[in-house]
Amino acid sequence: MDAFWFYFKLGFDHVLDIGGLDHFYFLIVLSLPFMFREWRKLLLWVSIFTLGHTLSLLVTHFEWIQIDGKWVEFLIPVTIGVSCLSVLITNKKTVYKGRWINVITLFFGTIHGFGFGRYFKMITIADEKAIVSLLEFAVGVEFAQIVIVLAMLLVNLLGIGILGLRKEKWQWVIAAMVLSQALLMTIENWPAI
Numbered sequence: 616m617d618a619f620w621f622y623f624k625l626g627f628d629h630v631l632d633i634g635g636l637d638h639f640y641f642l643i644v645l646s647l648p649f650m651f652r653e654w655r656k657l658l659l660w661v662s663i664f665t666l667g668h669t670l671s672l673l674v675t676h677f678e679w680i681q682i683d684g685k686w687v688e689f690l691i692p693v694t695i696g697v698s699c700l701s702v703l704i705t706n707k708k709t710v711y712k713g714r715w716i717n718v719i720t721l722f723f724g725t726i727h728g729f730g731f732g733r734y735f736k737m738i739t740i741a742d743e744k745a746i747v748s749l750l751e752f753a754v755g756v757e758f759a760q761i762v763i764v765l766a767m768l769l770v771n772l773l774g775i776g777i778l779g780l781r782k783e784k785w786q787w788v789i790a791a792m793v794l795s796q797a798l799l800m801t802i803e804n805w806p807a808i
Contacts, residue, residue: 618744619751625738626755629731630763637691637727637800640793642760644698645720646767647786650776654768660720661760667724668731669753675732676745685806687729692800694723699794702786 630638642661649657674680697719735752739745774780 618748622748622751623755623758626752626757627759628755629752630756630759636796637695637730638756638760639763640695640796641698641723641727642763643767644695644702644790644793646764647702647771647789649768650771651768654764657764657768658761660716661764662757663717663720664724664727665753665757665760667721667726668728668756669749671725671728672732672735672749672752673746675729676736676739676749682729683806684730684733685804687726688804689801689806690726691730692797692804694726695797696794696801698723699790699797702790703794 629635641664645660645664646657735749739748771785774785775782
């Protein structure tokens, strides 16, 4: 049971690490257009993101695919920026319609997982226990992401429902703030060729 809590806490802390806000920023933007009544959609997308994240950790651990870390660190903020742009230049009816959001969310989760894959490989026990450890880690990641989404839904409720801010303006301001951070992260991680 100690191993479960170790990997659960590792996954939870990975998402909420103040030194690496990529999950936080992505989930803020993903949650931004929604209110509590639409929580099921968000839970599905959070789980799809976690699935992609877990799959990339798996392939990194077993070295089935190797991707240069500098490109991963560059692509992570790009995924956040693309998510911001989808909120800034379109409306909810077009952004979150159809199956493409599932594919994009899975892809973004995969990119984010590759960023942690090398570290996860260093800390896991033997290969036969790696899959169990990975699943325990994924539960921690999922739980932390749900916490962020619920917090963002509360912030939306406060801003839109209680303070009466215009929904479009609220979304635009938050998405623009996150985009500014994503652009800074992209510049900082620009891969030298």
